[in-house]
Amino acid sequence: MVKENGTYLVDLSCAECGKSYTPHHIQTYCHDCNAPLLADYDLENLADKLDRDMLRVRPKGMWRWSELLPVHDSQFIVSLGEGDTPLLPLLHVAHEMGLAKLLLKEEGQNPTGSFKARGLSTAVSKAKELGIKRITMPSAGNAGGALAAYAARAGIETLIFMPENSPLANMKETMITAARVELVDGLISEAGKFAAEAEKSEGWFNMATFMEPYRVEGKKIMGYEIAESLLWRLPDVIIYPTGGGTGLVGMWKAFKELAQLGWLETKTMPRMISVQAAGCAPIVDAVLAGKESSEFWENARTIATGLCVPHSFADRLILRYIKESHGTAISVTDEAINTAIQRLARQEGLFASPEGAATLAGLEKLLQLDLVHPDETVVLFNTASGLKYIC
């Protein structure tokens, strides 16, 4: 029997081979394929039991979608008020670009100032439910800050490996909690090796991107919120700043779930377009070369620290979803990102992160290349507040 508002999670399956893993035990990823596990829900039953419009009247926040999130018993939910961020029209920018409808999901309003809060609220809650006591993670910044906050609230011990060039705000917000922070001489890929070592030698649970199944579930709720805001119609184009790819994978998963639930008013699905920094664009290279996996990006460098991910553990999944959605990928220079930060501030009053501004820079390029058309509805994402990057 499913509890009232309880999860409809029934299974986890490997994104590559489809092998099934029980969600009632602690799981990581499919070691046969070196690939992520994705959560499967009993959508058929849920569609019968839950009216999509009932969700709107529940208390605000990500957890009003609890049937579609992985926690069985609500007493384990660790929340700081994440989710239900505004989908803002960018009227001035749209007018100047000649666009019919341009929207921006303002994720900087989340706890800890970034959308990483969604994934870590979900993963830490599930870890608490499963009795996990110690969590480690490599982080380029925002994920570390979010893990530290949610784990502190959950009473879970943390050990975070962060590149020493991460934004100062990320170091401070992490260190102010009881988290142990180790600064690493190198990028996220280097920090990842330390986390893997701590997992192997000291038994820390490793919450690195896609190495556990639940962070992506929190991020998928962005997709549900967008659908609900647009009265169950989806935009034509999603432009998403891609590092590890949880947001892109999560939202495409959400759109497919929405279609299965029969909650959508239209059959057309958005094109998922990945934006990366010119100084670290492994997914863009792979898309342009028509490859199924990406190559490790040497000497990665960009002001958009969240995009400084030389290789994503979910590269094959990201590439498959981009292809499935008839999307593409595009890179933008740090210079174009800086111009876009100023434009969003001056014309729209938004202080965006470099990663968020990259989506606007990407849109400009996509319009020039005729890959997005002026009459299409486009959604951009400001994944973190610009206030996290001021020093």
Ligand SMILES: *Cc1c(COP(=O)(O)O)cnc(C)c1O
């Ligand atoms: C982590 C991060 C990203 C990249 O997110 P993924 O979903 O892992 O691709 C983008 N923007 C910001 C601000 C981030 O912190």
Ligand SMILES: [Zn+2]
């Ligand atoms: Zn597998």
